[in-house]
Amino acid sequence: MQFENSREFAIQLDKEDKLSGYRDKFIFPKVNGKEVIYFVGNSLGLQPRSAQKYVDEVMKDWAELAVEGHFYAEKSWWDYHERFSEKLARVVGAKPSEVTVMNTLTVNLHLLMVSFYRPEAKRYKIICEEKAFPSDQYMISSQVRFHGYDPKDAIVEIKKRDGENNFRIEDILEKIKEVGDECALVLIGGVNYYTGQVFDMETITKAGHEVGAFVGWDLAHAAGNVELKLSEWNVDFAAWCSYKYMNSGPGNASGCFINEKYHNKKDIPRFEGWWGHNKERRFLMEPEFQPEPNADAWQISNAPILAMAPYLASLQMFDEVGMPALIEKRNRIVAYLEFILHEIDKEVESTFEIITPENQEERATQLSVFLHGEGRELFNYLMEEGVITDWREPNVIRLAPVPFYCSFEDMYQFGQILKKGILNKQKVSN
Numbered sequence: 001m002q003f004e005n006s007r008e009f010a011i012q013l014d015k016e017d018k019l020s021g022y023r024d025k026f027i028f029p030k031v032n033g034k035e036v037i038y039f040v041g042n043s044l045g046l047q048p049r050s051a052q053k054y055v056d057e058v059m060k061d062w063a064e065l066a067v068e069g070h071f072y073a074e075k076s077w078w079d080y081h082e083r084f085s086e087k088l089a090r091v092v093g094a095k096p097s098e099v100t101v102m103n104t105l106t107v108n109l110h111l112l113m114v115s116f117y118r119p120e121a122k123r124y125k126i127i128c129e130e131k132a133f134p135s136d137q138y139m140i141s142s143q144v145r146f147h148g149y150d151p152k153d154a155i156v157e158i159k160k161r162d163g164e165n166n167f168r169i170e171d172i173l174e175k176i177k178e179v180g181d182e183c184a185l186v187l188i189g190g191v192n193y194y195t196g197q198v199f200d201m202e203t204i205t206k207a208g209h210e211v212g213a214f215v216g217w218d219l220a221h222a223a224g225n226v227e228l229k230l231s232e233w234n235v236d237f238a239a240w241c242s243y244k245y246m247n248s249g250p251g252n253a254s255g256c257f258i259n260e261k262y263h264n265k266k267d268i269p270r271f272e273g274w275w276g277h278n279k280e281r282r283f284l285m286e287p288e289f290q291p292e293p294n295a296d297a298w299q300i301s302n303a304p305i306l307a308m309a310p311y312l313a314s315l316q317m318f319d320e321v322g323m324p325a326l327i328e329k330r331n332r333i334v335a336y337l338e339f340i341l342h343e344i345d346k347e348v349e350s351t352f353e354i355i356t357p358e359n360q361e362e363r364a365t366q367l368s369v370f371l372h373g374e375g376r377e378l379f380n381y382l383m384e385e386g387v388i389t390d391w392r393e394p395n396v397i398r399l400a401p402v403p404f405y406c407s408f409e410d411m412y413q414f415g416q417i418l419k420k421g422i423l424n425k426q427k428v429s430n
């Protein structure tokens with residue numbers, strides 16, 4: 001499709017957008033009385049209007065039923081977390097039995113490492129990507145040290161080539177082969193948080209299995225953003241936070257995938273608690289742990305119902321719309337944003353370098369843009385003008401036009417504001 005950098009054209013694209021009605025189902029912050037242009041749904045998704053109702057329902061049940069709410073609330077609390085499995089399984093391409101919601105992301109990765117990082121004499125290394133999200137780096141390093149290894153030896157980072165912005169699949173596969181039977185675990189972010197690069201999870205998972213390693217994925221930037229087929233790809237485990245593309249609210253609960261081949265295993269190492277116990281017998285308070293026959297066996301504590309309520313509200317919308325429709329709009333709006341950036345770049349002196357892969361197969365909602373010659377003041381100006389982006393050192397803004405609630409007109413408007421900001425600065429400095 002031939003795009004145009006005009007408001008009329010953007011409005012026409014919004015008219016053709018089957019998801020345009022969903023914008024009103026989210027609450028936008030305002031700057032100077034105007035709804036912001038929100039590019040940071042990859043950091044914290046907007047609040048769905050329906051979230052309040054789900055929270056109010058829990059507050060009311062707590063007031064009116066108190067402890068009886070565990071069993072007699074309309075959405076009873078003792079099995080509240082089970083309401084997520086089916087819907088979430090559709091989002092991540094899994095069987096409902098393989099999905100559960102609990103704790104928070106880094107905590108879950110630690111817990112999953114208990115089951116899936118089991119270093120032995122020769123096989124003890126973990127392969128991850130260089131400059132992984134800091135929490136993942138701390139998590140992996142502390143796990144390795146916990147088992148008595150030196151991170152410098154036990155952690156093998158896949159590197160980018162000099163002068164390149166993204167990882168090459170052949171380098172990843174090469175590294176896995178090279179580490180070979182010393183590799184205990186491959187654990188990578190499915191979508192790189194900095195560049196937005198989407199990894200070929202199927203191929204990497206297969207390569208990890210070929211050398212006899214477990215393969216897990218941190219899907220913080222992937223869940224609700226890219227097409228996932230965790231069961232079909234034979235992934236061993238995965239976890240994701242829900243407050244980014246999944247719009248569940250700050251710090252909210254994390255989703256986990258555990259391949260069904262690990263269910264019903266008595267001998268799997270796992271940290272256990274009463275919420276993972278056979279649910280029919282949970283309240284008999286028996287001494288011996290009987291795991292649930294599914295991913296719920298990894299549950300530990302009773303669920304934080306108030307926190308989980310907005311996640312359920314959001315998930316309801318994912319279920320209505322479905323990932324294919326979100327991905328279709330995503331591809332179009334990201335392509336339009338890319339077009340707008342190239343158009344503006346022609347009109348100003350500064351040069352934008354989009355460091356996210358150009359190839360649609362290797363990217364999703366996020367475009368990371370290197371703003372050569374610009375500084376933090378441009379970012380501050382954008383904020384003042386009601387464009388919420390995310391700034392990363394040295395000079396990168398990350399833009400995620402979330403298909404649920406961003407409009408094509410937002411993209412056009414953003415281009416105009418950006419152009420003005422750069423031209424004004426050039427005028428001042430000339």
Ligand SMILES: *Cc1c(COP(=O)(O)O)cnc(C)c1O
Nearest residue numbers: 104105106133135189193220241
């Ligand atoms: C956002 C993000 C996290 C955040 O972890 P929490 O435990 O939810 O604070 C971890 N890893 C990656 C890759 C992320 O993008």
